[in-house]
Amino acid sequence: MKARFPQRFSAWGLVRHGLTGDDWPKVWRSPELRRSYDVVIIGAGVHGLATAYYLAARHGITNVAVVDRGYVGGGGSGRNTAILRSNYLTPEGVAFYDRSLQLYRNLSSELNFNVMFSRRGHLTLAHNDSSLRTMRWRAEVNKVAGIDSEVIGPDEIKRLVPMMDTSDRTRYPILGALYHPPGGIIRHDAVVWGYARAADSFGVHIHQNTEVTGIDVDVSGGTTGRVRGVQTARGPISAPVVVNCTAGWASLISAMAGVGLPIITHPLQAAVTEPVKMFLDPVVVSGTLHVYVSQTDRGELVFGASVDPFASYSMRSSLEFLEELAGHVLQLMPSLATMRVLRQWAGLCDMTPDYSPIIGVTPVEGFLVDVGWGTYGFKAGPAAGEAVASLIGTGRVPELVAGFDLARFDDGRLVGEKGAAAVGH
Numbered sequence: 001m002k003a004r005f006p007q008r009f010s011a012w013g014l015v016r017h018g019l020t021g022d023d024w025p026k027v028w029r030s031p032e033l034r035r036s037y038d039v040v041i042i043g044a045g046v047h048g049l050a051t052a053y054y055l056a057a058r059h060g061i062t063n064v065a066v067v068d069r070g071y072v073g074g075g076g077s078g079r080n081t082a083i084l085r086s087n088y089l090t091p092e093g094v095a096f097y098d099r100s101l102q103l104y105r106n107l108s109s110e111l112n113f114n115v116m117f118s119r120r121g122h123l124t125l126a127h128n129d130s131s132l133r134t135m136r137w138r139a140e141v142n143k144v145a146g147i148d149s150e151v152i153g154p155d156e157i158k159r160l161v162p163m164m165d166t167s168d169r170t171r172y173p174i175l176g177a178l179y180h181p182p183g184g185i186i187r188h189d190a191v192v193w194g195y196a197r198a199a200d201s202f203g204v205h206i207h208q209n210t211e212v213t214g215i216d217v218d219v220s221g222g223t224t225g226r227v228r229g230v231q232t233a234r235g236p237i238s239a240p241v242v243v244n245c246t247a248g249w250a251s252l253i254s255a256m257a258g259v260g261l262p263i264i265t266h267p268l269q270a271a272v273t274e275p276v277k278m279f280l281d282p283v284v285v286s287g288t289l290h291v292y293v294s295q296t297d298r299g300e301l302v303f304g305a306s307v308d309p310f311a312s313y314s315m316r317s318s319l320e321f322l323e324e325l326a327g328h329v330l331q332l333m334p335s336l337a338t339m340r341v342l343r344q345w346a347g348l349c350d351m352t353p354d355y356s357p358i359i360g361v362t363p364v365e366g367f368l369v370d371v372g373w374g375t376y377g378f379k380a381g382p383a384a385g386e387a388v389a390s391l392i393g394t395g396r397v398p399e400l401v402a403g404f405d406l407a408r409f410d411d412g413r414l415v416g417e418k419g420a421a422a423v424g425h
């Protein structure tokens with residue numbers, strides 16, 4: 001089914017608004033909160049909105065509410081570094097993130113909204129033998145799955161990133177890198193706005209400022225129960241299907257339904273500089289130096305590191321983080337020393353024991369989860385949304401996410417992705 005965008009989004013509507021100076025129309029509505037929906041999705045980030053969009057577009061399920069205690073894209077979707085890649089370590093991870101990359105590549109045309117996907121190539125540097133071995137391992141797993149990844153040496157790295165110090169006189173000389181040409185970046189807020197607009201055009205209700213305060217579970221059958229709906233700060237909503245698409249608060253939301261999740265939440269900080277002329281094409285990651293950097297289309301450098309080493313729900317930025325980050329970035333590209341950092345922020349990462357997500361059913365019938373996204377959630381939004389929508393629409397768990405079920409932690413079937421989870425944790 002194609003999204004039916006109202007007249008106000010037509011090319012002529014855009015020209016008219018540009019010329020007349022009339023107020024720009026709202027991109028999605030603010031509908032009345034119904035007391036009942038077929039599906040309630042908790043979390044209006046990329047995962048929740050993608051789920052709502054694919055439910056409507058692929059399965060014709062439109063009596064759907066997306067509720068969020070804040071605003072669209074104000075959680076993890078607005079607090080990440082928008083890096084896209086599929087160069088994972090496990091066959092499950094590679095196939096899953098590759099599907100997401102495919103969906104991201106075509107998203108502007110699917111949503112009729114420019115999400116500014118920018119294919120840049122992705123370099124993961126190796127500074128010692130053991131990380132070089134992991135890069136080779138990843139390259140082999142990637143190639144078997146048909147993913148374009150290979151290990152390259154310092155000369156090729158220097159060609160791709162002339163600013164990089166690839167000499168052997170540095171403290172952490174670069175021995176090689178995993179090069180993944182399809183990787184890139186995207187405009188994170190355009191992604192959530194595009195999904196929100198498209199879901200809304202099918203009739204999905206997006207309710208911002210609507211905090212979920214409880215989840216109703218009927219346990220009268222003597223089992224672990226069946227979901228009946230949610231309690232919100234704006235009143236109860238009944239629904240036979242409730243999906244937890246939150247990040248940061250995933251375990252607290254699931255606990256409301258009596259479902260325990262093996263998640264520990266850590267803050268992750270990031271920073272952005274003033275814009276400068278384009279000089280850095282690929283995304284550069286160093287696990288050993290705990291840093292990743294990319295240059296946006298506007299010219300800013302976006303930096304991140306590993307998660308803060310303590311569990312917390314705090315989203316405060318710290319000077320320690322910035323000092324350590326700057327030291328590590330300058331090891332790689334000393335000539336950045338005069339650049340000025342403009343802003344810092346932090347997000348929350350729900351870390352699972354194996355660094356893979358948890359997607360699918362729970363012991364409470366009708367209560368589904370799309371959680372545990374650690375530091376890799378933004379890039380996964382489209383494929384996760386597509387998979388959860390398919391689970392709801394068909395009643396079957398898609399093969400692509402079967403390995404990410406909650407039961408794996410009881411059965412000992414872990415999907416260990418630590419070696420590909422961006423930086424050391």
Ligand code: PYC
Nearest residue numbers: 081083375376421422
């Ligand atoms: O998984 O590519 C990644 C990533 C980048 C920043 C945090 N995670």
